[in-house]
Amino acid sequence: MAPEGQWILMATGRSPTNIAVIKYWGKRDEALILPVNDSISVTLDPDHLSATTTVAVSPSFPSDRMWLNGKEISLSGGRFQSCLREIRKRACDFEDEKKEIRIKKEDWENLHVHIASYNNFPTAAGLASSAAGFACLVFTLGKLMNVKEDYGQLSSIARQGSGSACRSIYGGFVKWCMGKKDDGSDSMAVQLADEAHWNDLVIIIAVVSSKQKETSSTSGMQNSVETSPLLQYRAQTVVPSRVMKMEEAIKNRDFASFAKLTCADSNQFHATSNSVEYFYWQVAYTFDAGPNAVLISPNRKTATLLLKKLLYCFPPQDKDLSSYLVGDKSILSDAGL
Ligand code: ADP
Ligand code: DP6
Ligand code: CO
Numbered sequence: 199m200a201p202e203g204q205w206i207l208m209a210t211g212r213s214p215t216n217i218a219v220i221k222y223w224g225k226r227d228e229a230l231i232l233p234v235n236d237s238i239s240v241t242l243d244p245d246h247l248s249a250t251t252t253v254a255v256s257p258s259f260p261s262d263r264m265w266l267n268g269k270e271i272s273l274s275g276g277r278f279q280s281c282l283r284e285i286r287k288r289a290c291d292f293e294d295e296k297k298e299i300r301i302k303k304e305d306w307e308n309l310h311v312h313i314a315s316y317n318n319f320p321t322a323a324g325l326a327s328s329a330a331g332f333a334c335l336v337f338t339l340g341k342l343m344n345v346k347e348d349y350g351q352l353s354s355i356a357r358q359g360s361g362s363a364c365r366s367i368y369g370g371f372v373k374w375c376m377g378k379k380d381d382g383s384d385s386m387a388v389q390l391a392d393e394a395h396w397n398d399l400v401i402i403i404a405v406v407s408s409k410q411k412e413t414s415s416t417s418g419m420q421n422s423v424e425t426s427p428l429l430q431y432r433a434q435t436v437v438p439s440r441v442m443k444m445e446e447a448i449k450n451r452d453f454a455s456f457a458k459l460t461c462a463d464s465n466q467f468h469a470t471s472n473s474v475e476y477f478y479w480q481v482a483y484t485f486d487a488g489p490n491a492v493l494i495s496p497n498r499k500t501a502t503l504l505l506k507k508l509l510y511c512f513p514p515q516d517k518d519l520s521s522y523l524v525g526d527k528s529i530l531s532d533a534g535l
Contacts, residue, residue, distance in 0.1 A: 206254055206256040207292075207301075208254045209252070210252040211341060212249070214246060214247060215241075215247040215248065215325060215330040215366065216372065217242065218238065218239040218362065221237055223422060224429050227380075228420070231357050236437065237374045238390070239362070241366055243393070247326075249318075250318070251313060251335055252314050252338070253312070254313075262310050267321060277358065280359065281355060281356070281359045284355040286343065288346075313339075320409075323410060328363060331360070331363070333364075333367050349389075352367050353365070354383065357387075364385075368388075369389075369393045370389055372387050373388055373441070390449075432466055440459055481496070505530075
């Protein structure tokens with residue numbers, strides 16, 4: 199082994215986020231992060247929304263530390279501790295190519311890590327940064343510590359960082375099987391089909407706000423579990439058959455079924471949040487039995503911004519818009535009309 203404190207070993211990894219088409223929303227065990235239903239997602243291409251994480255280990259580090267997007271964050275939370283503990287437990291003997299650094303399996307317990315992660319998309323804004331972040335952390339720590347577990351096991355560890363992270367261990371179409379066991383050992387993700395299976399699909403992500411959301415996914419779903427009469431019905435009665443249909447739709451590249459199930463599930467997941475006192479949306483919308491949207495904004499400022507964006511995307515066919523605007527008409531001139 200090189201002289202004490204004289205070496206540093208590093209590994210870097212990159213993981214994309216994933217977007218659920220059948221949503222995970224609600225836990226049956228908060229500490230182990232066990233869900234109330236299976237979920238299915240599409241992992242994005244790693245060139246796009248992704249986390250890049252570098253983990254370094256050295257005998258000269260006195261403690262574990264982490265920086266997220268350049269700012270130091272605390273590792274004291276149970277989720278980071280679970281991931282670090284589970285990976286350290288599985289670490290194996292390591293020797294570098296030049297045979298200068300040799301780390302025995304049992305030495306990893308006493309070596310501290312420094313972690314730096316960077317997201318190339320808005321963090322904590324509803325684009326699943328926790329999924330990319332924890333999948334990347336677990337994968338990269340595993341690489342550094344010479345962990346030899348298969349992807350299923352890694353996914354089960356990433357799950358303990360953030361539920362949705364277990365699905366980002368794989369590319370393509372992925373299912374998180376909720377599992378039955380109380381210890382969570384069978385709650386992990388499996389790949390349904392790889393990236394190449396349905397490469398005609400194009401995903402467009404409309405970023406309306408990059409601001410950190412006021413309610414984290416963790417507390418939002420906790421709230422739904424406690425207050426929504428719909429949530430248990432959804433988990434037990436609706437999702438199981440929807441998951442089966444979605445697997446079929448993906449297998450057959452059946453876009454009509456895929457689209458119907460995806461939209462229905464998004465609506466139902468949001469419906470479980472309607473009875474609670476928080477608001478992920480900045481405007482309200484409602485559709486009657488037709489394609490035209492009715493948008494309701496909480497104030498003039500939001501209405502003007504919204505109107506400007508709408509007019510840019512959908513230039514008006516009718517010169518006089520005033521009959522379609524209920525409320526303060528002066529926002530039409532504020533929006534440049
Ligand atoms: P999102 O919708 O973006 O997933 P969440 O509320 O689920 O929002 O999770 C946000 C949290 O995920 C952050 O506060 C942070 O703790 C964690 N996180 C985000 N990015 C990373 C990353 N790159 N590495 C580690 N943890 C991350
Ligand atoms: C709406 O995985 O972020 O994106 O497990 O508490 O970290 P925690 O929650 P998180 O929740 C994701 C919720 C969702 C749906 C989904 O990705 O399936
Ligand atoms: Co999240």
